[in-house]
Amino acid sequence: xxxxxxxxxxxxxxxxxxxxxxxxxxxxxxxxxxxxxxxxxxxxxxxxxxxxxxxxxxxxxxxxxxxxxxxxxxxxxxxxxxxxxxxxxxxxxxxxxxxxxxxxxxxxxxxxxxxxxxxxxxxxxxxxxxxxxxxxxxxxxxxxxxxxxxxxxxxxxxxxxxxxxxxxxxxxxxxxxxxxxxxxxxxxxxxxxxxxxxxxxxxxxxxxxxxxxxxxxxxxxxxxxxxxxxxxxxxxxxxxxxxxxxxxxxxxxxxxxxxxxxxxxxxxxxxxxxxxxxxxxxxxxxxxxxxxxxxxxxxxxxxxxxxxxxxxxxxxxxxxxxxxxxxxxxxxxxxxxxxxxxxxxxxxxxxxxxxxxxxxxxxxxxxxx
Numbered sequence: 188x189x190x191x192x193x194x195x196x197x198x199x200x201x202x203x204x205x206x207x208x209x210x211x212x213x214x215x216x217x218x219x220x221x222x223x224x225x226x227x228x229x230x231x232x233x234x235x236x237x238x239x240x241x242x243x244x245x246x247x248x249x250x251x252x253x254x255x256x257x258x259x260x261x262x263x264x265x266x267x268x269x270x271x272x273x274x275x276x277x278x279x280x281x282x283x284x285x286x287x288x289x290x291x292x293x294x295x296x297x298x299x300x301x302x303x304x305x306x307x308x309x310x311x312x313x314x315x316x317x318x319x320x321x322x323x324x325x326x327x328x329x330x331x332x333x334x335x336x337x338x339x340x341x342x343x344x345x346x347x348x349x350x351x352x353x354x355x356x357x358x359x360x361x362x363x364x365x366x367x368x369x370x371x372x373x374x375x376x377x378x379x380x381x382x383x384x385x386x387x388x389x390x391x392x393x394x395x396x397x398x399x400x401x402x403x404x405x406x407x408x409x410x411x412x413x414x415x416x417x418x419x420x421x422x423x424x425x426x427x428x429x430x431x432x433x434x435x436x437x438x439x440x441x442x443x444x445x446x447x448x449x450x451x452x453x454x455x456x457x458x459x460x461x462x463x464x465x466x467x468x469x470x471x472x473x474x475x476x477x478x479x480x481x482x483x484x485x486x487x488x489x490x491x492x493x494x495x496x497x498x499x500x501x502x503x504x505x506x507x508x509x510x511x512x513x514x515x516x517x518x519x520x521x522x523x524x525x526x527x528x529x530x531x532x533x534x535x536x537x538x539x540x541x542x543x544x545x546x547x548x549x550x551x552x553x554x555x556x
Contacts, residue, residue, distance in 0.1 A: 188212065188278070188280070189210045189211065189212050189223070190210075190211055190277065191207060191208055191209060191210060191211065192205075192206065192207055192208070192209040192211055192225070192244050192260045192262065193207030193208065195211060195225070195262060195274065195277065196262045198273060198277060199262065199264070199270055199273045199274065201246075201262045201263060201264055201270060202249075202262065202263040203260070203261075203262055203263075204253055204260065204261045204262075204263070205244070205253065205258065205259050205260030205261055206244075206259045206260045207260065209243055209244050209259060209260045210223060211223060211224070211225050211244060212224065213225070213278055214227055214246075214274055214275075214278060215227065215240070215242070216233075216236065216240075217233055217234075217235075217236030217237040217239065217240050217242065217245065218236035218237075218239040218240050219240055220237075220240035220241060220242035220245075221240070221241050221242070222241050222242070222243055224240075224241075224242050225242065225244055225245065225246055225262075225274070226240055226242035226244070226245035226246070227245070227246050227271070227274075228245050228246065228247055228248075228251075229246055229247065229248055229264045229267030229270065229271075230248060230267065231248060231251070234247075234251070234256065237256040237257075237258070238256060238257065242258070243258060243259045243260065244258060244259060244260040244261060244262070245258055245261050245262075246261070246262045246263075246264050246267075246270060246274070247261050247262070247263055247264070248263070248264070248267070249263045249264075249265050250263075251263065281323075281341070282323070282325055282341070282343060284305045284307050284323045284324070284325055285305060285307070286303070286305045287305065287306070288300070288304075288305075288306040289306055289307050289308040289309075289310070289326075291308035291309055292306045292307065292308060292309065292310040292311070292312070293310070293311045293312070294306065294310075294312045295312060295313050295314040295315075295316065297314045297315050298312045298313065298314065298315065298316040298317070298318070299316070299317045299318070300312075300318050300322070301318055301319045301320030301321065301322060301338065302320040302321070303320055303321045304318060304320065304321065304322045304323075304324070305322070305323045305324065306324045307324060307325045307326040307327075307328070308326045308327075309326050309327045310324050310325075310326065310327070310328045310329070310330075311328075311329045311330070312329075312330045313329075313330060313331045313332040313333075313334070313350075314332045314333075315332050315333045316330050316331075316332065316333065316334050316335075316336075317334075317335050317336070318330070318336045318340065319336060319337045319338035319339070319340065319356065320338050320339070321338060321339045322336065322338070322339070322340040322341075322342070323340070323341050323342070324340070324342045325342065325343045325344045325346075325362075326344050326345075327344055327345045328342050328343075328344070328345065328346045328347075328348075329346075329347050329348070330342075330348045331348060331349050331350040331351075331352075331367070332350050332351070333350055333351040334348050334349070334350065334351065334352045334353070334354075334367075335352070335353045335354065336348070336354045336358060337354060337355045337356035337357070337358065337412065338356045338357070339356055339357045340354070340356075340357070340358040340359075340360075341358065341359045341360070342358065342360045343360060343361055343362045344362045344363075345362050345363045346360045346361075346362065346363065346364045346365075346366075346416075347364070347365045347366070347367075347368075348360075348366050348367060349365075349366060349367020349368060349407065349408070349424060350367065350407065351367075351407040352366050352367040352407050352408045352409075352410070352424075353407070353408070353409045353410070353429075354366070354409075354410040354414070355410060355411045355412035355413070355414070355434065356412045356413070357412055357413045358410065358414055358415075358416070359414075359415040359416070360415075360416045361415075361416060361417050361418040361420075361440070362418050362419075363418050363419040364416040364417065364418065364419065364420045364421075365419075365420070365421045365422070366408050366410070366416070366421075366422045367407055367408045367422070367423075367424050368421060368422075368423050368424065369403070369404040369423065369424060369446075370402075370404045370423040370424060370425065370426055370430075370445060370446025370447070370464060371423065371445065371446070371464070372401070372402035372404070372426055372446060372464065373399035373400060373401055373402060374399070374400050374402060375395075375397040375398070375399060375400070376397060376398075376400070377395060377397060379395075379397060380394060380395070402426060403426075404423070404424040404425065404426055404446060405425075405426065405427050406424050406425025406426060406427050406428050406429045406430065406446075406447070407424045407425065407429050407430075408422050408423075408424050408425070408429055408430045408431075408432075409429040409430070409431050409432070410422075410431075410432045411432060411433050411434035411435070411436070411452070412434045412435070413434055413435045414432055414433075414434070414435070414436050414437070414438075415436075415437045415438065416438050417437075417438050417439040417440035417441070417442060417458070418440045418441075419440055419441050420438045420439070420440065420441060420442040420443070421442075421443045421444070422438075422443075422444045422448075423443075423444065423445050423446045423448075423464075424446060425446050425447045426446050426447055426464075428447065430444060430445075430446060430447055430448050430449070431448075431449045431450065432444070432450045433450055433451045433452035433453070433454070433470065434452050434453070435452050435453040436450055436451070436452065436453060436454040436455075436456070437454070437455050437456070438456050438460075439456060439457045439458040439459075439460070439476075440458045440459075441458055441459050442456045442457075442458070442459070442460045442461075443460070443461045443462070444462050445461075445462060445463050445464035445465075445466070445482070446464045446465070447464050447465040448462050448463075448464065448465065448466050448467075448468070449466075449467045449468065450462070450468040450472075451468055451469045451470035451471070451472065451488070452470045452471070453470060453471050454468060454470070454471060454472045454473070454474075455472075455473045455474070456472075456474050456478075457473075457474060457475050457476040457478070457494070458476045458477070459476055459477045460474045460475075460476070460477070460478045460479075460480075461478075461479050461480070462480045463479075463480060463481055463482035463483075464482045464483070465482055465483045466480050466481070466482055466483060466484050466485070466486070467484075467485045467486070468480070468486045469485075469486060469487045469488035469489070469490065469504065470488045470489070471488060471489050472486055472487075472488070472489065472490045472491075472492075473490075473491045473492070474492050474496075475492055475493050475494035475495070475496065476494040476495070477494055477495045478492045478493075478494065478495065478496050478497070478498065479496075479497045479498070480498045481497075481498060481499045481500070484498070484499075484500060484501050484502075485501045485502070486498060486501075486502045487501075487502055487503050487504030487505065487506065488504045488505070489504060489505045490502045490503075490504070490505065490506050490507075490508065491506075491507045491508070492507075492508040492509070492513060493507075493508065493509040493510075493516065495511070496508050496509055496510055496511065496513040497510075497511040497512055497513055498512075498513045499512045499513065500512075510522075
């Protein structure tokens with residue numbers, strides 16, 4: 188696909204300088220750009236690469252002297268990553284899914300597919316399923332009985348959508364995502380060691396020989412509009428009520444939401460985040476990679492947790508968290524600074540003890556002498 192520099196600027200709502208008619212076929216790092224590429228240098232630190240490549244046009248930071256780089260045209264991006272969102276949308280061709288229903292797909296006669304739906308080979312769509320218009324479903328997807336999926340869905344290879352799952356419009360599900368697996372819920376006939384430890388914070392009355400009994404998942408999963416699911420992400424169905432994901436929320440690869448979890452609107456859950464059962468996540472929450480969230484707690488609106496944090500208790504609205512256990516980021520940083528000083532502090536204490544003749548300080552009670 189070829190577009191002009193002017194068309195790109197108009198689509199992005201960005202300022203244009205130079206020759207608007209320049210043809211552009213793609214985007215590139217500055218040093219590797221060819222004549223038909225748009226060199227991406229939205230920060231001055233990337234500017235040196237422009238003259239190493241062959242680009243005739245570039246996306247630059249506001250106020251850049253574009254002529255000094257030998258360019259014939261430029262687009263200025265006040266917010267580089269936001270411009271990248273629009274630019275990548277222009278040039279992304281998307282997956283190749285042939286229109287219509289592949290003869291190698293199995294679609295139950297009671298299923299309803301909207302206008303212009305595309306269904307790839309080896310897809311299985313169960314009874315009573317309803318899929319909105321313009322859905323694109325790649326190969327080896329399975330959609331179980333009674334599921335509802337809105338308009339303009341993009342469901343990629345190997346996605347599994349369970350029974351009675353309800354999903355809004357414009358879903359994007361990356362390969363291997365699973366929505367609607369059973370929740371991980373088991374119970375013992377008598378109080379288990381885990382229950383005792385939770386109550387006593389570490390003490391066990393006795394160790395019993397017990398087996399686990401499955402608690403079946405009677406609920407399903409409800410997902411809003413404009414949600415994206417990363418590769419191999421998993422959302423478990425609820426025990427009685429549905430597990431819920433709000434509008435605009437994005438899950439990265441390998442994210443897991445346990446049974447009965449509720450995630451609000453416009454959240455960002457990065458790779459390897461795990462949210463245990465019955466936890467509520469507010470709106471616009473950002474959880475960095477490998478964040479773990481304990482069960483049956485609440486994470487308030489606009490919380491941001493740094494990568495690797497473990498949230499074990501309720502997190503107030505707007506709190507910025509870091510560490511294990513997660514605490515306010517400024518407190519965590521101060522603790523880390525103090526921890527790095529411990530070696531020097533121990534050396535100073537040893538020197539003071541030596542001066543006082545306390546031989547390591549063992550046995551000293553600090554009494555009158």
